[in-house]
Structure formats: structure tokens, C-alpha cells
Amino acid sequence: MADASPELSWNHIAEARERIAGKVNLTPVLTSASLDAQSGAHLYFKCENFQKCGAFKARGATNAVFALSAEEARRGVATHSSGNHAAALARAARLRGIPAYIVMPDNTPQVKRAAVARYGGAQTQISWCEPTLAARERAAREILAATGAVLVHPYDDLAVMAGQATAGVELLEAVPDLDVILCPVGGGGLLGGNAVAAKTLKPAIRVIGVEPAGAADAAHSFRSGRIQPSLKPNTIADGLRGTLGVRPFAAIRARVDDIVTVPDEAIIAAMRQLWEVMKIIIEPSGAVPYAAIASGVLSFPGQRVGLVLTGGNLDLDRLPWMTGAVALRP
């Protein structure tokens, strides 16, 4: 990306805040008396499911696209994500009026294809490839070579991390006396970015990552001190299957207090409880932090806990508590 410095700083985040203001939503922070009573803590849910494109990824993608020089921007942006980042990048490129090149595996669910097409519009070009990381990277390289577009990585990118960090800034502005912030961790852009933001604004705060037990590479990496690849991830939290990025890992090592894991059963139960009690749609990845509290992996009696509900995009025909029924569908 445009910024060549190796580590995320507060300046990146402050610039991101100004750059994306008015282009993404200032999302609400919701509370629930019954979840507070059940947990014994005061829970503050930062609702990124209400963000543009239905996920926090709009923050980082928008910051990355609008941080480009006019010369860089003219050639467009590219990514080989198939999830929320792809839709967010397509939308940000449309806002700036530049092309977006999205490489997707040819087994990408229809709901995700439709989201990219809907948010991106006419200047979005989707390319299909085989569903392997090697095929995705090769297809992306070919597009970069042919177009001169700028690759915007979904998390291993300081501008993207700085954008994601603005969620934590808003959360602390809404609830300044938080004791701890919980973030899901996949590639680490959200967790690393928000750790830098939160520890700058409030050095005494704790920042804890929560990860699916079936994709525990970040927890292993955090403990061993070096990045452990996510070899065979097996979790319903489809946004959290990737391997930690180098830049996020540097921020996480420096600023994060702990990374804990939760099993898929706890993620599904937490997701369902949030739907039932709070009446909001969150995707499995977004339920991961609350799963740590609801299942007792983490406990914060009497404390004020911020949780980032990262997104609300999922296939409503395939809810995780209906897998038995879904298997019977064509």
C-alpha cells in the first residue's frame, strides 16, 4: 500500500478516521439488560453488522481506496477475497469511481457473488478461478500485471488495519470507561488495529482476541511468538479461517493481552442467543467474542466489556442450528 512504514501507528488511525468519515456508518453500540444479568458484566456491543456492506470490512477497504494517490487510483484496485472484504472493496472503488478487480473461487456461494455485484456496480470485474489459494494468487497476479491495479490485501495492509481500528475508536468514544475489548481474530487486521487504537486512547485497557478452536493459528502464534499457518481450518466461522498476517501479528504481539479459543458449539449457541435476545442478525464470526463470555471461557464480573459484532452476512437458508434440515435440501 501507499504507506511503507512497517508498523501501525496512531497517526494511521487518526488519518483513517478523517478519510472515511461520511463514507461508512458510525454504528450504534447496543446493550442488553438480560445478557448483562446472565454474564454478570456490562456488555457493550459495537454493531458492525449495521455497517455498510454489513461488516466492519467497509472501514478498512474504504480507507485503503481513498488513501491511494490519484495516479494509483486511476488504475484500480484488486483483491482475491471472496467474502466481506471483496464487497467492501468493490463498494469503496465505486465511491471513488475507479475499477475493482475481484478474483473469486468458482465455488463461491451465490449470496457472496451477489453482494459483490450489488455493492460494486458497473466498474467491478469479477474473475473466476479454481478454489485453491495458489490459483487465487496466480489469477490476482495476472490481473495486476495486465491492469497495473493496486492489490488491497484483506488484512496484511496498514491502511486496511487503520480503517478497521476506527471501530474501536468509536467504541471508546461511546463508552470511555471500558475495562476490556474483545475482538474476533482471523487474519488479525481487526484485532491488531483495534489493539493499537485502544491502548493509545486508554493504556490500562485490556484487549483480548477470541478465535474458533478449529482455526486456532492466532492463539498458537501468540504463544509461540512466530506465525503458525492455519493449515486445516475447520470452523463455522468462515471469516476467521485465514492465517495471521505479518503486519497484524506485529501489532498483536506488541499490544494484545491474550488470545483465547472457543469451540463451534459455543459459537453457534452464542449466535443464536444474540439473535433471540438482541433481535439482530450476526454471522457466526461475529458471535465469537460473546461465545467466550457465554461459555465461561472468559469472565469479567462487574466490568465493562466492549465486543465487536463484526458482521451480519450469511445465507439465511443455511442457519447453523438447522444443519440437519439443510442437508436434506437439494
Added chain:
Amino acid sequence: MADASPELSWNHIAEARERIAGKVNLTPVLTSASLDAQSGAHLYFKCENFQKCGAFKARGATNAVFALSAEEARRGVATHSSGNHAAALARAARLRGIPAYIVMPDNTPQVKRAAVARYGGAQTQISWCEPTLAARERAAREILAATGAVLVHPYDDLAVMAGQATAGVELLEAVPDLDVILCPVGGGGLLGGNAVAAKTLKPAIRVIGVEPAGAADAAHSFRSGRIQPSLKPNTIADGLRGTLGVRPFAAIRARVDDIVTVPDEAIIAAMRQLWEVMKIIIEPSGAVPYAAIASGVLSFPGQRVGLVLTGGNLDLDRLPWMTGAVALRP
């Protein structure tokens, strides 16, 4: 109820507002750029799915319970609703520290039983009866005779209607320049109450009821000028199957501009679209007003339209777009 005057007035509503302040939520008004683009109108969704107990019924029940004299209250309150009103009445009684007697048909779904028990607590007594209106009314009469409790009807009650009307007051305070308000209509408490509120605050506003085509008694009653019973209601919108009450009908005849109907297919499609786009959980009854817009039954080009999303309580194992799958479950 305590108030013996035959017609709902603004004074009832103003009193309700003060009485329930701090006891129910001031719910948010949400908007969606994509639903605005699709409809060609400016849509303002009053989110009563985020209300206490997950539905606007908390407003009316709370007003009715706190409007009782100390002597009336001491003996408790009763109802033979099995839905959102029952949970709301149980909660309001708990807040006031008085007994609540709830008569439920013995085929009431587990999710509704659990809600009444959870919101009501120790002073709630649930009685079971056969699933007929006659059995419910008989069981309620027996409880009233034995306890001296006050019956709080779910809609044919001025204090209840005044409480429901506070949703419209808040909506107009949040968006003063609305051109029209759409409400679902079942027993008519919400529609009648909000029509009185809205036409008092802004005489030029239009207020339109929307009803499932499979339970179109209110539309028939509105056109014929006399209450037509809901004989064999057949709709997924379970909160809207009842017959108009006398007091709601008086308010509706005097103040409502029109009542239109929408088929269940349109209700289900609208509900699903609201889930997908707005990332909020609403029950089928709550999707009925938006169904009229999404299906083209109503069109308000360039106008500002308020819609009351009435509640978010439903069985997440039985979503209407999964009925085929659900039928295969035990």
C-alpha cells in the same frame, strides 16, 4: 380499565407517555439507503423489535398496569393472550410488584411459554386451558372471580391503546416531516392508537393500516362500517389473526385513511429482505407494512414514510422460508 370514557383522546396518550417513561425503551428509528433506492421513497423504520419483551406490546401493558389504583393493583392483573401481550403484561406486573395471571391454550409453543415465565418471574401464574376462545374466556373468568384481578385486554382497552400510541409519538418526534405512517392491524390497538396520536400531532399526515389478506377482517370492517369477525384467519402473521376491538375500531373509523391487504407470500419476502438488508430480526407480523411497499400495493414516490416494525419474537427453528425443511424435523 380505570378510564371509563369511550374514546381514546390525546390526553390518554400524553399521560401514557409520562407514565411509561423509563419503564420501556425509546426505540431507534432505522433507515436503509438500499431500501430507499428500491422503493423510491424515504423509509423510517420504528424498531419495536428492540422494545422490552421484543415487541410494542410492552408499551400498552406497562401503561395499563401503572394506571391502576393501588387498590386495583394489589389484586393483580390477568389476560388470556398467549403472545407478546402476555409476556409484556407479566413483565409490567413484575415491575409494579403485583401478581399476573396468564391463561394460555395448552398448545402454546414452548418459546412463548418461556418468554412469559422469563419476563414475569415468581409472581406470574400461568393457567392452561383448551385451545378455544370459549375455554380461554371461561378460564379467565374463573381467575377474575377467584382473585379480583383486573383483566387487561390486549387491545380493546383505552390504556393499552394509549400506550401503543406512544410509538407513533416517538416516531414523529424523531422524523417530524413524515407524510404517512403504516401500521399492521390485528385487533387494532396499535393502528387506532397511533392514528389518534399522529393526527393530533400532524393533522395532514396519512395513517394507513396493512393487514394480511388471510385475516382481512379489519379491511372489511373499515369498508362496511361495522366490525366483521375474523372467522377463519389463515396467515403466517400470528399476531394479526384476531378480530378488531370496539374501541380500536372507533379510533380507526375516525382517523385512519385506508386499510390495505397483502398476501402471505409478500409478507415472507418482505420479512426476509428486512433481515438480509437491515440485519434485524422481525417477526412476520412486523413485516406486513413493508410488504405493502415491497410488493407494490402501496407506493409513495419521494415521500417520507414511517413504518412500525412491531416485534421480533419468533421461533428460529421455524423460519417461514424453511417450511419444507421444518416439516422434516421431528
